[in-house]
Amino acid sequence: MHLMELPREVLLGENLAGEAVNVAKRLKLGKKVLVLYGPKTRKIAGEEVEENLSQEFEASGVVVRGATMGEVGRVMGLARELKADWLIAVGGGSIIDVAKLASYRLKLPFISFPTTASHDGIASANASIKDLGSKTSVKARPPIAVIADVRVIKTAPYRYLAAGVGDIISNLTAVKDWQLAHRLKGEYYSEYAASLSLMSAKMVIKNADIIRLGNEESVRKVVKGLISSGVAMSIAGSSRPASGAEHLFSHALDMLLEKPALHGEQVGVGAIITAYLHGLKWERIRETLKKVGAPTTAYELGVEPEIVIKALTIAHTIRPERYTILGKDGLTWEAAEEAARITGVI
Numbered sequence: 001m002h003l004m005e006l007p008r009e010v011l012l013g014e015n016l017a018g019e020a021v022n023v024a025k026r027l028k029l030g031k032k033v034l035v036l037y038g039p040k041t042r043k044i045a046g047e048e049v050e051e052n053l054s055q056e057f058e059a060s061g062v063v064v065r066g067a068t069m070g071e072v073g074r075v076m077g078l079a080r081e082l083k084a085d086w087l088i089a090v091g092g093g094s095i096i097d098v099a100k101l102a103s104y105r106l107k108l109p110f111i112s113f114p115t116t117a118s119h120d121g122i123a124s125a126n127a128s129i130k131d132l133g134s135k136t137s138v139k140a141r142p143p144i145a146v147i148a149d150v151r152v153i154k155t156a157p158y159r160y161l162a163a164g165v166g167d168i169i170s171n172l173t174a175v176k177d178w179q180l181a182h183r184l185k186g187e188y189y190s191e192y193a194a195s196l197s198l199m200s201a202k203m204v205i206k207n208a209d210i211i212r213l214g215n216e217e218s219v220r221k222v223v224k225g226l227i228s229s230g231v232a233m234s235i236a237g238s239s240r241p242a243s244g245a246e247h248l249f250s251h252a253l254d255m256l257l258e259k260p261a262l263h264g265e266q267v268g269v270g271a272i273i274t275a276y277l278h279g280l281k282w283e284r285i286r287e288t289l290k291k292v293g294a295p296t297t298a299y300e301l302g303v304e305p306e307i308v309i310k311a312l313t314i315a316h317t318i319r320p321e322r323y324t325i326l327g328k329d330g331l332t333w334e335a336a337e338e339a340a341r342i343t344g345v346i
């Protein structure tokens, strides 16, 4: 049996803080709701969402500080104490990830209300959580609904939107890795999921000139791509359509760096290099990233060239069961250095 869990409703528009009430009513969610937000996103939209919900539901709010197992545990405890029927996360990556994992473990539905469009976790089933110092991707469930308010997302620094493009364009290399694993290791492969994922990547390449403007139309384009990526992963039943060697490279950087760059920024640069390794037109990925103002070099990521090489050589060890172009043994230092040099990353 192959189970596909998808969001029931996706709302994309302006001034949607009040819409959570209608979505929750349509989906017949219970009376008690716990609203999660960060210290900043509380002001940006969190309080407004909570106030609106309070008119029809018993709403309580909690400030979440980072995507850690500690915070997941704290939110779960609070939700149990309040006998919450459902959760809503108003924030960027970490707040959504905490709500996603806490609600999954509590067997409660959750609504995703993203305040940035920087990665495809806003609609996916996987949560990226820090545990014992290192970040890991944990299986959870996708949100029951996604409410994407383009006005709210537009107020976030442009850098986040450009990072979202990086996460979407990395679908090109992720799908290549998936096909490779299918052919070499007999791994399950879904043509539907792969096509949907590739379509999102092609759309951002096509619309790079619109996205670079950073206006509401740009936000719409990127959000649609991120949601489609999330849906592709749900159809596949794994993160394969949107996560390959370029994601392993980014996880390696997260391990090696005190202060990593944004997820989408790192996977974008990773995609340039792994596209080269695959023999793909890596220049097209680099051009798109350049066009939208996303980093394409180690320097722009704020990372030393040696760290980029090191990350490339250890990336294959991070998730050994995920077969990619890096193979079982990974890249040698020399090969990694050459790939990074040829693609202009270092």
Ligand SMILES: [Zn+2]
Binding pocket: 119, 120, 167, 242, 243, 247, 263, 267
């Ligand atoms: Zn990603």
